[in-house]
Amino acid sequence: MINFQNVSKIYQSNSHETIALDDATFRILPKEFVSLVGKSGAGKSTIIKLLIAEEKPSKGKVTMGNYEVAKLKLKELPSLRRRVGVIFQDFRLLPNKTAAENVAFALEVAGRTQEEIEEYVPQAMEMVGLKDKMRNFPKELSGGEKQRVAIARSMINHPDVLIADEPTGNLDPINTWDIIKLLLKINELGTTIILATHNKDIVNFLDRRVISLENGRVIRDEQKGKYILV
Amino acid sequence: MFLTKLFRTIKYGFLRFWREGSLSMATVAIVFLVLVGFGGLLLFNAISNKTLGYIQDKVDISVYFKTDANEDEIIRMQKSLQQMAEVRSVEYISKDRALEIFKERNANDPKISQALGVVDANPFGAYLNIKARELKDYAAINAYLDKDAFKSEVDKISYTESAAVIERLKKIKTTVEQSAFVLLIFIVATAALIIFNTIKLAIHSNRDEIGIMRLVGASNYFIRGPFLVEGILYGILGGVMATLVIGGGIYYFSPYMRIFVPDLDGWNYFISNSFRFLAYEAFFGILLGVVSSYIAVRKYLNI
Ligand SMILES: Nc1ncnc2c1ncn2[C@@H]1O[C@H](COP(=O)(O)OP(=O)(O)OP(=O)(O)O)[C@@H](O)[C@H]1O
Ligand SMILES: [Mg+2]
Numbered sequence: 001m002i003n004f005q006n007v008s009k010i011y012q013s014n015s016h017e018t019i020a021l022d023d024a025t026f027r028i029l030p031k032e033f034v035s036l037v038g039k040s041g042a043g044k045s046t047i048i049k050l051l052i053a054e055e056k057p058s059k060g061k062v063t064m065g066n067y068e069v070a071k072l073k074l075k076e077l078p079s080l081r082r083r084v085g086v087i088f089q090d091f092r093l094l095p096n097k098t099a100a101e102n103v104a105f106a107l108e109v110a111g112r113t114q115e116e117i118e119e120y121v122p123q124a125m126e127m128v129g130l131k132d133k134m135r136n137f138p139k140e141l142s143g144g145e146k147q148r149v150a151i152a153r154s155m156i157n158h159p160d161v162l163i164a165d166e167p168t169g170n171l172d173p174i175n176t177w178d179i180i181k182l183l184l185k186i187n188e189l190g191t192t193i194i195l196a197t198h199n200k201d202i203v204n205f206l207d208r209r210v211i212s213l214e215n216g217r218v219i220r221d222e223q224k225g226k227y228i229l230v
Numbered sequence: 231m232f233l234t235k236l237f238r239t240i241k242y243g244f245l246r247f248w249r250e251g252s253l254s255m256a257t258v259a260i261v262f263l264v265l266v267g268f269g270g271l272l273l274f275n276a277i278s279n280k281t282l283g284y285i286q287d288k289v290d291i292s293v294y295f296k297t298d299a300n301e302d303e304i305i306r307m308q309k310s311l312q313q314m315a316e317v318r319s320v321e322y323i324s325k326d327r328a329l330e331i332f333k334e335r336n337a338n339d340p341k342i343s344q345a346l347g348v349v350d351a352n353p354f355g356a357y358l359n360i361k362a363r364e365l366k367d368y369a370a371i372n373a374y375l376d377k378d379a380f381k382s383e384v385d386k387i388s389y390t391e392s393a394a395v396i397e398r399l400k401k402i403k404t405t406v407e408q409s410a411f412v413l414l415i416f417i418v419a420t421a422a423l424i425i426f427n428t429i430k431l432a433i434h435s436n437r438d439e440i441g442i443m444r445l446v447g448a449s450n451y452f453i454r455g456p457f458l459v460e461g462i463l464y465g466i467l468g469g470v471m472a473t474l475v476i477g478g479g480i481y482y483f484s485p486y487m488r489i490f491v492p493d494l495d496g497w498n499y500f501i502s503n504s505f506r507f508l509a510y511e512a513f514f515g516i517l518l519g520v521v522s523s524y525i526a527v528r529k530y531l532n533i
Contacts, residue, residue: 074450078449086445092441093442098247105446108445109448110447197280
């Protein structure tokens with residue numbers, strides 16, 4: 001359902017070019033759990049930006065379902081982004097909203113009613129194990145808890161795909177494993193997961209599909225892959 | 231669905247306005263100043279029109295006829311005056327009517343009634359009251375009346391000199407309004423720039439939040455709406471404050487205005503027009519807020 005067809009991304013900055021992605025071709029099927037691995041600057045985040053239409057490919061086609069992402073009109077982008085949940089290393093929570101309000105926000109922008117919000121938000125907080133911290137502000141939460149709020153928010157509109165860009169980058173090992181287990185649980189419930197990470201232990205533990213990148217090229221794509229340092 | 235969205239947009243607009251605090255207040259203050267200027271100009275125009283109209287209405291030319299003047303002649307003169315393009319109305323006051331008016335006016339003065347009782351004959355001549363369409367037309371009418379043909383019947387012609395004075399007043403009024411208007415354009419431009427900047431700053435300081443909104447799939451409308459609401463709030467608040475202040479000013483100055491123009495009750499005039507006035511102020515304020523915040527949003531909130 002997600003298809004990268006000979007995709008290249010070249011960034012131009014003051015007359016010098018960076019090839020962030022170089023002729024990448026791969027396909028991700030529904031309900032897969034795929035890890036994107038590679039050194040810093042390999043092009044992991046670039047793939048994610050292309051998927052959520054934050055950047056346009058310089059060459060090639062990125063399609064999701066029946067849509068070519070780069071061809072979506074401005075008006076159609078919000079609905080794409082609601083079908084794709086994204087979480088980041090830096091959580092990106094609104095500091096002046098409580099955990100529950102942060103999650104509710106994703107429903108508000110989708111135009112859901114107050115009743116729906118009151119019903120779904122506690123469910124989502126329950127799923128990520130934070131029902132007792134709903135009224136806490138982000139600064140009153142640990143890193144792992146913040147990431148779980150972000151996951152609750154990204155899942156609240158029931159996206160088909162959850163994209164995680166280095167979600168455990170700021171977390172200690174215990175919180176890291178909590179988040180990974182949560183992602184596995186979400187995947188079991190039927191959501192496709194795309195996980196960009198540096199973390200060798202995670203990749204090896206998962207024992208799932210691994211796409212390895214180096215200097216923007218896909219150098220390995222294995223069904224039960226390991227993190228292989230080059 | 232639509233109402234929920236609208237309600238949320240307004241809610242977030244208010245929140246943003248509130249969070250901005252002193253910046254919002256300063257922006258409202260500027261809008262307020264502009265609207266006081268705008269409202270002042272509106273009122274100046276209304277009041278000076280009313281005043282000039284009042285004075286102008288008092289201007290006329292009276293042609294007094296000799297007591298033995300031939301009534302047919304007078305009627306003929308009235309008819310010929312009525313044909314003139316410059317003439318709005320010619321009122322004929324006969325000898326008898328002139329006496330009546332005099333009696334009515336002095337009904338309370340026993341000495342005068344007594345004196346009139348003594349005289350058998352009516353001492354008053356008939357007269358014509360002529361009103362021109364425009365102040366400047368009085369000169370033409372005057373010239374017409376100055377012809378020798380009328381001299382035999384006419385006792386005297388009183389031409390109120392004030393016409394020329396009023397003409398001058400009118401010119402002053404126009405000049406004042408025009409310069410105030412030019413000045414107002416400058417203040418409006420400044421205010422628009424300030425709102426524009428406030429919104430620009432708001433967009434800048436909220437860019438993380440805007441990024442998150444995009445991330446969770448907020449529509450353009452949802453992201454931009456609150457900034458427009460913020461702009462509208464500046465307009466409404468400024469408009470209401472300006473109306474209150476102008477109302478207070480009128481309440482205070484109304485007694486003084488009445489000294490110059492007895493007809494003019496500034497306070498009542500303001501009260502009876504206050505909704506319209508508030509509507510103008512709010513409309514203009516909202517227009518100012520919406521246009522400048524819309525431009526800022528278009529320019530700095532690329533989605
Ligand atoms: N907006 C940009 N302008 C110019 N170059 C960019 C831009 N964004 C990314 N790049 C470059 O593209 C390349 C790939 O970046 P990308 O963010 O995809 O790497 P990454 O694999 O996510 O790295 P990390 O693990 O450090 O997050 C890098 O060389 C980076 O410097
Ligand atoms: Mg990255």
